Amino acid sequence: MSQHVSLERSDQSVTTVQHMSFTRRHRLRIAAAGLVAVGFLAGCAKDAPQDTWQPAGTNAQTIQDLQWWVFAIAGVIGVIVFVVVGYSVVRFRDRGQEMPEQSHGKPSLEIGLTILPAIILLAVAIPTVSTIFKLAKTTDTQCVINVTGQQWWWEYDYPVQDGCMPGGITAPIVTSGQLVMPTETNVLLRITSRDVIHSYWIPRLNGKRDAVPGRMQTLRMQANQPGIYSGQCTEFCGLSHARMRMEAVALYPADFQTWVANQLTEYVAPEAGTLAATGEATYIANCARCHQVNGLTEAGTDADGNPTVTPVLANPDQYLVPGAAPNLTHLMSRNTFAGATWDLLTEACRPTVWDASPEDFGALYLQGVTPKCLNEYQLRQWIRNAPAMKPMYADPLLAGPAGGKLRGMPDLGLNDNQINELIAYLLERK
Amino acid sequence: MFTTGSKLFLGGTVLSIVAAVVVGVSYGGQVGLLGAIGLASAALAFAVLAGVNLFVRDCNVSAMQPDAATECAAAQQPAGRSMWPLVSAIALGLLVVGAETEPAVFKVGVVLLLAAAIEWMVQGWSERASADPAYNDSVRKRILNPIEYPVLAAIGLGLIIYSFSRIMLWIDKEGGPVIFVVIGVLVITGGAIFAARPSVKTSVIVGVCAVAGLGIVSTGAVMAIDGQRAITEHPSTSSDTAICDEEGPGTGEAAEIDHRPTQTVAARANLVVTVSLRDGKLTATELGLPGDRTVVTLGRSTPSNIMFRNFDDPERRFTVRMGAFTTTENGVTTTTKPQDCTQLVENGGEQMLTVEFPKPSFVSEEPYQIVVPGVEGQQIEIVVP
Numbered sequence: 001m002s003q004h005v006s007l008e009r010s011d012q013s014v015t016t017v018q019h020m021s022f023t024r025r026h027r028l029r030i031a032a033a034g035l036v037a038v039g040f041l042a043g044c045a046k047d048a049p050q051d052t053w054q055p056a057g058t059n060a061q062t063i064q065d066l067q068w069w070v071f072a073i074a075g076v077i078g079v080i081v082f083v084v085v086g087y088s089v090v091r092f093r094d095r096g097q098e099m100p101e102q103s104h105g106k107p108s109l110e111i112g113l114t115i116l117p118a119i120i121l122l123a124v125a126i127p128t129v130s131t132i133f134k135l136a137k138t139t140d141t142q143c144v145i146n147v148t149g150q151q152w153w154w155e156y157d158y159p160v161q162d163g164c165m166p167g168g169i170t171a172p173i174v175t176s177g178q179l180v181m182p183t184e185t186n187v188l189l190r191i192t193s194r195d196v197i198h199s200y201w202i203p204r205l206n207g208k209r210d211a212v213p214g215r216m217q218t219l220r221m222q223a224n225q226p227g228i229y230s231g232q233c234t235e236f237c238g239l240s241h242a243r244m245r246m247e248a249v250a251l252y253p254a255d256f257q258t259w260v261a262n263q264l265t266e267y268v269a270p271e272a273g274t275l276a277a278t279g280e281a282t283y284i285a286n287c288a289r290c291h292q293v294n295g296l297t298e299a300g301t302d303a304d305g306n307p308t309v310t311p312v313l314a315n316p317d318q319y320l321v322p323g324a325a326p327n328l329t330h331l332m333s334r335n336t337f338a339g340a341t342w343d344l345l346t347e348a349c350r351p352t353v354w355d356a357s358p359e360d361f362g363a364l365y366l367q368g369v370t371p372k373c374l375n376e377y378q379l380r381q382w383i384r385n386a387p388a389m390k391p392m393y394a395d396p397l398l399a400g401p402a403g404g405k406l407r408g409m410p411d412l413g414l415n416d417n418q419i420n421e422l423i424a425y426l427l428e429r430k
Numbered sequence: 431m432f433t434t435g436s437k438l439f440l441g442g443t444v445l446s447i448v449a450a451v452v453v454g455v456s457y458g459g460q461v462g463l464l465g466a467i468g469l470a471s472a473a474l475a476f477a478v479l480a481g482v483n484l485f486v487r488d489c490n491v492s493a494m495q496p497d498a499a500t501e502c503a504a505a506q507q508p509a510g511r512s513m514w515p516l517v518s519a520i521a522l523g524l525l526v527v528g529a530e531t532e533p534a535v536f537k538v539g540v541v542l543l544l545a546a547a548i549e550w551m552v553q554g555w556s557e558r559a560s561a562d563p564a565y566n567d568s569v570r571k572r573i574l575n576p577i578e579y580p581v582l583a584a585i586g587l588g589l590i591i592y593s594f595s596r597i598m599l600w601i602d603k604e605g606g607p608v609i610f611v612v613i614g615v616l617v618i619t620g621g622a623i624f625a626a627r628p629s630v631k632t633s634v635i636v637g638v639c640a641v642a643g644l645g646i647v648s649t650g651a652v653m654a655i656d657g658q659r660a661i662t663e664h665p666s667t668s669s670d671t672a673i674c675d676e677e678g679p680g681t682g683e684a685a686e687i688d689h690r691p692t693q694t695v696a697a698r699a700n701l702v703v704t705v706s707l708r709d710g711k712l713t714a715t716e717l718g719l720p721g722d723r724t725v726v727t728l729g730r731s732t733p734s735n736i737m738f739r740n741f742d743d744p745e746r747r748f749t750v751r752m753g754a755f756t757t758t759e760n761g762v763t764t765t766t767k768p769q770d771c772t773q774l775v776e777n778g779g780e781q782m783l784t785v786e787f788p789k790p791s792f793v794s795e796e797p798y799q800i801v802v803p804g805v806e807g808q809q810i811e812i813v814v815p
Contacts, residue, residue: 138717138718139720141718141719141720144718144719146727146729146815148729148732157727157729157815158815159716159719159726159727159813159815160725160727160813161719161727163719163720172727172813172814172815173815174815188718190702190717190718192729192732193732194731194732213732213733214700214732214733215700216700216702216717216734216735218717218718292790294792313789313793316731317731317788317789322731323730323731323788324730324731
């Protein structure tokens, strides 16, 4: 009888050992798979255009410097905590031993565990506060650009000022989609919103700043090298929040002067008899009530039948909730449209500009969009039926709650001929 | 002899019999007969219920139990005195009066009726919880005191605060701070005395507090009836051309002017432009741009806060001229020149203006400008892209 019992116990022990061995192997496999996954996912971020770990300006570098310091401290603490926890789990695991004696109250340990975190927090707080003040400084501003968010695109306007470039900016410039700025220049963005709260963030140039209606917030920007730096709205702002992107374009100061000069050029009407000239009329009939093209005029007659020429002025405040639509005067001088969501350059031409060396970038960017490089397919889709590409509250039948005003571009019901005319006209808007 | 329950049903019986007679006689015919039969049936039912209650002595026990008549709780004592029937009657009165006069009175009646119903119900139940009156009372307190004390404290505190606010609104604007300081000193002094003398009897403290509270409530009531002092409405800004173009007080301008900005702290901390008038010269600074500006750029279709500071005599106002626009409708040409301005600002004072331009400045027939009426040759141009 006793032998029989002994044999039974022996079988149980073998089964238990086999089970523990299987569990250990299983856990090791999971841990190994986790490590591989972490390594794989970390590798994904190498060429990410919105990587905060790849600063491209002094402000982003300032954040990076703080980030490393805090990350190092947090990393060391994390390792210590995990090692201590791991050691405790293994060393004091339940092996059927008696419960150790419970103690309460050890002043030296309690004081030590209060002072140590305080010192750690202080070590983190001092550089953090210093960084906050550095990033909030506005006295060394060399160039001011106003940034205004609305559903779902960003408008940039350049105030009249002595800064930005030698001779300053003598007349206001309005653009959208791409923020153009000179390199090695302390740029101050004055950020606000016309409708809901948005957030402006170009990760490689600085942290983010909320765009709040009725408030003017400032954000420093500085880029070391020419190039295009991507970002996106980081405050949920409605239907197309995910498609409210932005790009900061940094140009050498000389190239920036060229860009400013181009933005201030007088309007050149299309040559009479061309498709673009027909497109101008189509534009005035369909687009000009919201989109401004500076210098655009319309011929007509007065009450006495005399010929007149009157400026075509947009009235976005009458039709749109935010009271603004992108200024199209120099549409083809930028690379994107529809809230920087789609490229104006074809996939073939895009890398030529985006991946250009710093030396070549300015010249290539300033070429603007040529007929050969125009991403006509998506631009055509957009003009045909914008809400089909980008969700917006742009259906006139549903605009009642907003006083009949829309949020975004509606479906204008244009036919192919009208679209062809408009594209021909817009291609000349450099 | 008669138990409480049997009294109710006997009353119902008598009332039904009387009603049956009245209906039968007054209506007559088939209607009177049917009414009388119905009411007589009700009288019979009430009489049966009264008999049952008398038999079981209002107790939910078997009639076969011989001790029921002497041991059941209801048989021990009659219901105690209660103020809740009176309160309920008052509440019903308020309901009736309120329904015809003020909704607020009606609401007070509803609240009072609900409170009386709950209190009465719990009191009635607790008096029959056991044969021990002390235990019954403790049961009632245990249930209702946690509700009664906070509610009564809130009502009392609210009454004192409301009365105090009536007092402050009645007295003169300059005298208000004095009264406030005096009352504050009295409260602190009283508190200090009580704290320094722990031997003072509780009744004395309660008495003093009660007298003070009653004094505030009664004074507040008198002043509420008399009405608050005249308070002049004085907007800090205006869009009236008759005011904005005037050097001195404009037509229709309030005599009493708030010389300080009335906007929120958040708005004041969010200035885009600060304009100063000093020695007859107008200067402007713009957020983020160094030095004084002769041209400032403001966003379109977005509000911008501009602060005006006057360092000169006499009082000056700050006006933003928001262009000129000509429209022709039905053959009639109209030109509008919108402007916004502050009230007059004294030397050393400041005033803030929030402006919004729906149109870019190049659309306007006249430039957007910041001016100070009466100060010639000084203006700041506003550019709206």
